[in-house]
Amino acid sequence: MTTLPSGPAAGTDRGVGPLLRAWREQRRVSQLDLALRAGSSARHISFVETGRSRPSEEMVLRLAEHLDVPVRERNALLLAAGYAPRYPETPLDDPALDALRAGMERLIQGYEPYPALVVDALYDVHAANRGVLMLLDGIPGHLLEPPLNAMRLTLHPEGLAPRIVNLPEWRGHLLAQMERQIALRRSEALRRLYEEVAAYPVPEGVPGDAAAEDPVAYFALPMRIEHEGRVLSFTSSIATFNTPMDVTVAELAVETLLPADPATVKYLQSLSS
Known part of the structure; x- marks a missing residue:
């Protein structure tokens, strides 16, 4: 490790x-x-x-x-340095953040049918749209209990991991992302989460043939995941708030999974219609 x-x-x-x-x-x-x-x-x-x-x-x-x-x-x-903290840490359910929560909900709903969710610095999920719920269909209940955690859901051997066709590459990407974040901030909780998910056993088999030639030339590393007998391909995009003045807001991120090939676009649009 x-x-x-x-x-x-x-x-x-x-x-x-x-x-x-x-x-x-x-x-x-x-x-x-x-x-x-x-x-x-x-x-x-x-x-x-x-x-x-x-x-x-x-x-x-x-x-x-x-x-x-x-x-x-x-x-x-x-x-x-002997001074009082400058930035508050407002609970996300505080009425002062009502407009923020409503705005994020509208944002991720606007991405439908593509998956989108809101996570904090520990990857706990605070909002998710129907595209995410589609991918979570069939996940055991104990992984869906609050607080829902995106890293556990993705890398746990009973979560999405067995469905991810290119799991070694996607797992390596996620762990490297966590390593960079741990280097950027002091967070023992994030370190413990990293150690937990990095220790998850990697499923021996994955759906389909991860080593097979893929005719699609991807513009970024995709997550290729099996869903109801077909393989969907997504690339991840993460957005954060500009010049935040609150610790809670500074640590929120909106992650969207954008279709990485025409077949995924067609399938998701067929669901929405």
Whole structure:
């Protein structure tokens, strides 16, 4: 199993300097480059990282912006520097997010008959359209109990995994995606989920012949999945919110599965009609 990095934001008791240095090194940015981006000096950046200088709240946020630090971790940087968190974490069922929830529901319904769903940073599903429900037909009830998790549903040997014709490639893609996210943010929960799904046994057989020549020239790696005796091909597209000001909103993503070949388009449209 791949050894995953601990994440630069682990342990705010070390102070903000080491955390900022860890983020800068992970982004492979020099002190001089960061100083130029943030309108500061390399000397000041060095003093901040070594603890000789305490950055202002504005400077912490400016450095975090130029280092593309996730919103949740920006709060951790502020706390480590002795300031209050700037970004709230509003529960998704809070009335303040009614418009957001309604908008996401309209968005994924607008993708029908193509599958679309809304997930958070742990891949828990918060909304899904009828295209997703079609793919989940026949999945055991224990995998459909809340909180529904997209990674468990896809990679569990009783989930979608036995139906995915190109499972080795698609599984490798999903695990690599999780590895990148773990490297970008501090999340022990995401690390535990990764270790769980990476340890799932890979089904010995898959429907059809995954090694057979496929006449379709795909523009991206597809998920090729068996459904009612036919193989459907989808490519995944993920959309997030621009400039989020709330931790919950920052960690939401809308994933759509777009048909990757004409046969899949024709079949899905026949269902909708």
